[in-house]
Amino acid sequence: MSRLWPLTLRGTGALALAAACFVFAAQLGIDELVYFGLLLLGVLAASLASLYLTRRADSVSRTVSSELAVVGRTSTVDVRVGVRTVLPTPPGRWSDTLPSTLAGDPVGVFPALESGLRGDERTVRLSYPVTGAHRGVAPIGPLRITTTDPFGLARRSHVLRAGTPVTVTPPLVDLPALSGHAGATGGILQATTEQLGQGSDNLIARRYMPGDSMRRIHWRATAHRDELMVRQEEQESTPEATVVFARGVARYSADAAREPGADAAFEAAVTVCVSAAVSLAREGYTVEVIDADGTPLIDPLDSAGAGEARELAAMLIAFSSVVARPDDHLGELAALFTGVTTGPVVVVAGRFDPADARAIAPIAHHSSLPALFAVAPQGDALDRAADAGWRCGAFDPDADLVAAWSAIADRGASRVG
Structure with a gap:
């Protein structure tokens, strides 16, 4: 039955039977059928009145079990619905509306309520699990509650349109310390x-x-x-480290600039950026995450901030809405390091070709550990970068990031995944 139709299948049958009683009463001259038809209409009217005059849902609020939802992880959404009712009501059904950033089955049975003599608001608690589908910021809602009268003849769908914004952050991979590999990187105070x-x-x-x-x-x-x-x-x-995110849309698909989660390669690059920044900060570096033109993407992350939930949350929230940009500046990156000696420099890119390898080659001589991650390396681009002093890793969105991160301990090009 359509949601706009206020009667259930049983109620629709009762209405059809009442109409039939009036027709046959006129044709057969049986007055009792008129009374029976009127009785059915009265019961239907009373059923509708019991739903629309005695019960209503006034408010809804939601909380998520974790402070931030994470791609690939399950969280619990707790829903509180404020309900007013004078008469006792039977169970109903509820359903919540999830954005594309979350996956789940937010439906269930709305509990029966006893009568509230003064119609005071009571709170009904509901909950359901959700899994982060892709990063982004979007609201949960509206909530739809469908209830029926005690006879099951009529139904009412009440929509609570109040939405609850939920931030889904990129996954954070626990990476091994670089200083444990050949040649300590100096990432300590x-x-x-x-x-x-x-x-x-x-x-x-x-x-x-x-x-x-x-x-x-x-x-x-x-x-x-x-x-x-x-x-x-x-x-x-405190020594410094730099993570460079080359996010020009030409290095990914056109969808990468449209919305978060639209391009798998771009999502993999985002995961590398946040995971590398946290890993380096935990090793004792002050980490800057910048665009290829030098624009900071987050506030500098230090060794103390890497262990604080507030600092980590701020970084992950910033990356929850990052998308590709129309222009690309990787060819200009070397100018940022002219005359500067710094700690590790981690460059994360999608498409990476031999021209890019030539452009960033000078940076390797200004860094204690130049590392390059490319989602889609072209030709011998990684070999050329390795010859210039870069430690390279190639990976696809389904590859093991820990293995790719560990591979940069060995100079030269290493393909993972």
Whole structure:
């Protein structure tokens, strides 16, 4: 039966029987059939009145079991519906509307309610599991509740249009530490000392201040200046790492610029970016994630932020809505590192050809660990990049990212997946 039709199959049959009673009463002259038909119409009217005059759903709210839904992981949506009813009502059916970013079967039985003499609002709790289908931000809703009268003759569909926005973030893969491979990358807090020369006697000295440790007195400088001098304090510096996301639409399909989740290769690249950034931050780096033109995609992520749920959530939320851009700047990336020496540089791209390998070749000499991930390498592009000093990994959307990440420990081109 159509949702717009207020009667159930049983109620429709009762209405048809009432109409038949009026027809046969006129043809056969049986007055009792008129009374019976009127009785059926009265019962139908009472059934409709019991639904539309005594019960209504006024409010709906939803919460998701996890702070953020993640692609490929299951979360639970808890729904609270505020209902007012004077008469007792039988069970009904409910269904929620999911966006394309979530997958699930949000339907179930709406429980029966006892009478509420004053019609006070009561809360009905529902729940159902959902799985992240692809990243993005979209609302759940509206919620449709269908109830019937005690006789099962009439039904009412009540639509609560209040939506609940849900953010589905890209999956985060736990990657092994790069420093555990051949040649430590230096991703730990390092103590550096400002020096005038190479010898310890050339350390910068300053005047003694109350509270300075006597062990830090610089005796040679003290004798030279005829006043107490102390060695300059050692300073901790956190090495930097950079993740470059080449997201020009020409490196993916046209769908990558349309909406999140539309292109599998682009989604794989997003997963590499967030996973690499977190992995490097946990190794002790301050990580910048930038576009190929140098535009920051997130705030810098440091070793402390990688372990805090708030910092991780902010990064994942930022990447939940990233799409490909119409222009591409990978050929200009080398200019950003001119005259700069930095820690690991991880470049993530879709299509990667020999011209791209030539363009980024100079960066390898400015990085302690230049790493390249390409979803769709062309020809001998990875071999050329490896010859320039890059550690390369090729992977497809279904490949094992952990294996591709581990492969960059070996110089040269490595295909995974």
